[in-house]
Amino acid sequence: MVALFVSEAQSDGDRWLPCAASAHNGARHSGTGCSPNELMMDRRLRTPNELLPMSGVTQVGVFADYHRTLVRKMAAATEAAKKALSKDQARRAR
Template sequence: MRELVMEGLVSVLQAQQTTAMMYRSSPFGLVERFHRTWKDLLSTFVAEVQNDLDWCVNCAVFAYYGAQHSGTGYNPNELMMCASCVPPSEFLRESEVSHVGRIPPLEQMVLASAVAKAALTRDQIHKSRYDNRRVRHTTTYAVRDLFWVLRQPRGRGITKPAYKWLGLVIIEEDAGFDN
């Protein structure tokens, strides 16, 4: 009876499965590793003509680690890593979800750019705290300020502090990067 149910399930899902059970426990209570089970599970999610394999593999991995084992009563993630899988629906909040499914490429680039700018800002704050621990900051610069610029020494003899003045420079605009 069980084999007929599994055959019906396999035909409905259009999977190519040869075993009667998706995974089984060994006599010691361990979980079968990724080999035949992984191929069967992947064939459930991915057809041969699909080109979005990278998106479907994540679903298959989550399904493998999240499904409860009939022999032990635990899922493979709990047995191997002593932690259960958290479904993605628990991470999502209505205030933060803007798309259902995949994000369009242009919006994904805009989102990545905003995240990169935020990371750069955090990194600048961290660097300024780390690099300037023992330095007093008494000078602040603003747009339209004048200041003298030194040319950095190059080549031989750079150990001697002999800087040449380049001249006055006007700050025209804030570049947004605090070096």
């Protein structure tokens, strides 16, 4: 992916690595149906324009509740990914 952006002299590859990593981590995998970032952090990557300040601030709530919810959602995402991988393996075996 980096080769698409690097100059002909191939001297600026390190400049484009963060962009390539962001694109890779934000792309959905055909086997799991989730991006690597969704599986690891239970959320999708935000694009730079989504990082601009918003007009309001949202509260996460009590940290313990947030943590319990996050752990539960991550476990559910892991199970969904395992099922999707099994289904993908069965499809590829045919």
